[in-house]
Amino acid sequence: MSLDYQFFPVSRPSEGGGGKTGNWRIVKPVVDLNKCIGCKACFLWCPENTIIPTDGKVSINYEYCKGCGVCSNVCPVKAISMVSEND
Amino acid sequence: MKMISKVISGNEAVALGVKLSRVKVIAIYPITPQTYIIEELAAMRDKGELDAEVIRVESEHSAMAAVYGAASAGVRVYTATASQGLLYMHEMIWWVAGSRIPIVMTVGTRAVGAPWNIWNEHTDFMSERDSGWLMAFASTPQEALDLTIQAFKISEDEKVFLPMMVGMDGFILSHTKTRVYIPSQEEVDSFLPPRKQPYVLDPEDPVDIGNMFQPIDYMKFRHSMHLAMLNSKEVIKEIGKEYEKKVVPVGSYSSLNESYKLDDAEYALVSMGAWSLDAMQVVDELRNMGVKIGLYRIRYVRPWDEEDIKRKLGDKDGILVLDRSVSFGRGGHLYLELKATLPDVNIKGVVTGLGGVAINKDSISSLTKKFIEGKTDGEWFYPSEVEKVELRSPRYIK
Amino acid sequence: MSLGVRDILNKPRLLPGTSACPGCPENIALKSISMALGENAVFIVVAGCSSIIQGMGPKSTYNYPVLNIAFAAGPAAAAGMAKAFKMRNKNIKPVVWAGDGGTADIGFASLSGAAERNDNILYICVDNEAYMNTGGHRSGSTPFGAKTASTPGGKKENKKDLPLIMMAHHIPYVATASVGYLHDLMEKVKKARSIEGFTYIQVLTPDPYGWMFDPSKTAEVGKLAVQTCYWPLIEYENGKLTISQESMHCLDRRTRKPIDEFLKIQGRYKGVSPEIVKGLEEYIDRMWERIKSIYEGKVIL
C-alpha cells in the first residue's frame, strides 16, 4: 500500500514563517556606523532577530525587518534613525 | 506451550496488557469504574514490576495532555478514563488525533450526568466517534486484554498513525472476574515491535508540531486522517491474525466485527459489548425453536467495516439493533450507523440498558421475538419488572 | 551595566520573518530566553499569540522542537514530556511558553498540578496582561483600571498575584523579569534551567497594541514598569526571596518613580481618573509590603 495519503501537521524551522515581513515596513532603521559603539543593545532588543552583529558593529536584514523602531529607541548613542521607505 | 490463565477482572486484564506492551509513561486520574486499572499500574510501578513513569495528574484534561507530551517525545504511553472524565478530555482527544501521535486509552464506559449515574452505558464512548480515534469495544475481559495489546501495534502502524481507544462496559466487564489467558512477555515482545510514530520531538532534529497551516493544508490533513482510518481496516485484520498466531490463540481477530450463526440467518441481532454474549445465548435458544437468526457483534465503531456489514447483513429480512447509547430524538448510535450502511434493509433500533438498567437474556429474547413478529417499531425498552415500578422522578407541574 | 552580551552568547533561536506584530515583546522575550537556554530545549506552546507568531506551516520561525497544544494543557504536557525524556535518559527540561490568560485563567489548574508535583519543567509566563491574541480582552492578570476590549470602562479588579501564588506551591524557583531588562531575564532563565524541579518565570511583556503605545517604545515601557515599581523584579529560591538590583529602590516608597510616568505612556490608561491612579498606587504599596515581609523573613511561605 502506498503511503502517499499520509500528511502530518509538522513544520521545520525556517525563516519567513510569517512571510516576507520586510514588506510590512513603512520606516526603516538605518545605522550610522560612525556613531555605533558596538554595544549590541539593538541586537538584543530586536524582536525579529533582523539585526546581526557584524565586524564589531551591526548590520540589518531588511528582507524581514518590520521597521518597528525598537532598535532606534534602545540605542544609547542614537546611532539608528528611522527613515521613511518613501524617501 | 501451556498458556497461563487467571481469574481476573477486565480492569486487571487491561492493566496486564499495558504492562506487557512495555508502556513508558502513564498518566493516572481516578474515575469510576476504571479506577483500579490505574491503581494496579501504580502498584506495579511501586513494586518495580513496571518500568514506567506514572504521573498522578490533576484532571483528565491533563491526563491526555501528559500522555500527549510524553508520546511526542517518543515513548509508548497509556491512560484510562470514563464518563465525565472522557468528556472533560474531549478537547485533548481531538488535539491528539489531529497531531497523528499514537496513543492508547481505555474507556470503562459509564453514563453521563446530570443526574449523577455511575453505571454502564455507551454514550460517553460513542460521543467520541468523530474525533479521529480508532475505537474498539471489548465484550469480555480476555478481549479487553487482547485489544489493548493490539491497539499499540495498530495505532503505531505507518498506514494508520492514529490514536486508539478500547471501550469496555463499566462494571459489567471492568469488574467481572473470569478466566483470562495471559500471554508471556516473550510472546508479546515477538508481536509488538518497539514504538513507532511519525515524528519525535528531539533537539537534534527540531520539528514543530501543530502550528498553523493554510486551509488547503488543513483540509489535506483531515482527508489524510479519513484515508488512514479507512486503510486501518486491513491493518487491523493483519494484526489480528498475527496476534492469534503469536500471542493468545483463544479469540478470533481476523475480522473487525464478529459474526455468529449469520450465514443462513433470516434475521440478525446487532450489538456491542458484554451483552452480546447474552444475545448469543438468545440466538442459540431461538435457533432451537426453529428461528433462523444470528448475531453481528460490533467490535470496531471506528473504523466502520461497511463492506463486511453489507456482506453479512445486506440480505437479511430484518435486523434488530440493540443500543446502550442514544442520540436524542434520533435513536441509538449503532442503529443510525447501520441504517446509513444498509438503507434498504428492514432495520429497527432499540435503545435500552441506559444508566445501568440491567438487561438480561430474557429481555433480549422477548425483544427479539416481538421484532420477528413485527411488533417492534423502534423504541425504548424497559425490562418488564421496571414497567411496574412507579418512577420516583418528579414531574413538571405548572 | 554594560550593554554587551557578556557570557550569554548562544545564538538566538528565533528566526526572522515571524508573524508577530512589529515591536512584539514576546519575540524579544523568546529571543533572549533562547540565548540563555542554548540548544538543548523543547518548547510547549499553549494557545496564544505565540501559536501564531511561529508562522505558517510547513515553516516555523521557532528554531526549537515545539509542541503546540490546547490552551489549558501546557504544564501537563510538559510533565509528560519531562518523564518521557527521563525514560529515554535525555537531559532535557521542557519549557512551557504561555501567556497570562493561559497561566492565570484557563491553564491554572494544570499549572498548579504540575507545580505541586514539582515536575521538572521551566514555565515561562509571558505576561502582556490580557488576551492579546483575540483582540485584547481582560484576564486575571490585567491590572486595575486598564481598559481592554472586554472592560471598555476599565477593569474593576486587581491583577492576580501569580508569582506569590507560585511561591506558595513551594517550588524550588520563582522569578519575575521584564523585557525592559534582558540581562536580568537571561540570568534568571539560566539559573532556572539549572535547577531540578518546577521553575517559574513571569516576564512582563508590554504589548504596544493592547496597551496602546508606540511599538518602538516596547523596551522603555518594560523599564518604566520596573522603575515605577509597578512590576517587581524578584527571585525566590529555596524559600528565600531576593530583590533584583533594578528593583531595590522600590523597598522605600520615597525612591519610587511616580506611577503616572508608567500610565501616561499607555492608551489603556488614557484619561484615567485620580481614583484609579490612587487604587493602583495602593496596589503597589500593598504588593511591596508583602514582598518586603517575605524578603525580611517576617513572613515565611
Place this chain on the structure above:
Amino acid sequence: MLEIRFHGRGGQGVVTAANLLAIAADIEGFWSSAFPFYGAERRGAEIEAYCRIDSQPIRITSPIEYPDYVVILDPSLLKISNPLKGLKSNGVVVLNSPSEPRLSYTTFYVNATQIARELGLVKSGWPLVNVVVLGSLLKAVNYISLPSLEKAIDEEFEGKIAELNKKAVRIAYEKTTVVSPIVA
C-alpha cells in the same frame, strides 16, 4: 450452570467472597465469572455480588435473579430486606448465624462472626466473615474442594491473613450445620 448470589454489607468483603469462589471453581477446571452489583453505597449498606460456575464458557452477563444458592454474610439482612428473592424452590441458603435459622429452604449455617473474632480476623472493628462463610458454602456445593479454595485464598491474600483465612475456612467447613426447610 450454577448461580450463587452473595448478600452482605459494604465493608464485609462480599465482593471478595464471590471472587474467591470464582477462582476456586477455575482451579477445579470449571469456567466461572464473578461480579458485584455496585451502587453508590458505602460501608454498612447492602451489597450484592454474583458468581456463576459452569462446565463451559459463560455467556450470561446480567445480575443473578434466580439463584441456586444464596449466601448471606449478615443474618440481620433477612429482617431488613429479602435476600431470598428469586431463590429457586430447591435452592439452598448458606448463612452466617449464631443460632439455628428457620427458613423455608435447606440452610447451611455457621457462626462465622464468632470464628472470625476468635481468629482475630477483624478489620476496622468488623469481623471479616466473607471467607469464613465460604467454608460453609463448600459443604453445600460438592463441586469445589477445600484445597482449591485454599489455593484461591493464597492467590488473593498474603502472609498471615491468608493463613488465618485458610484456617477459618476449615473450621467453618467442620462446624457447619444443615437445617431442613421449615414447611409453612
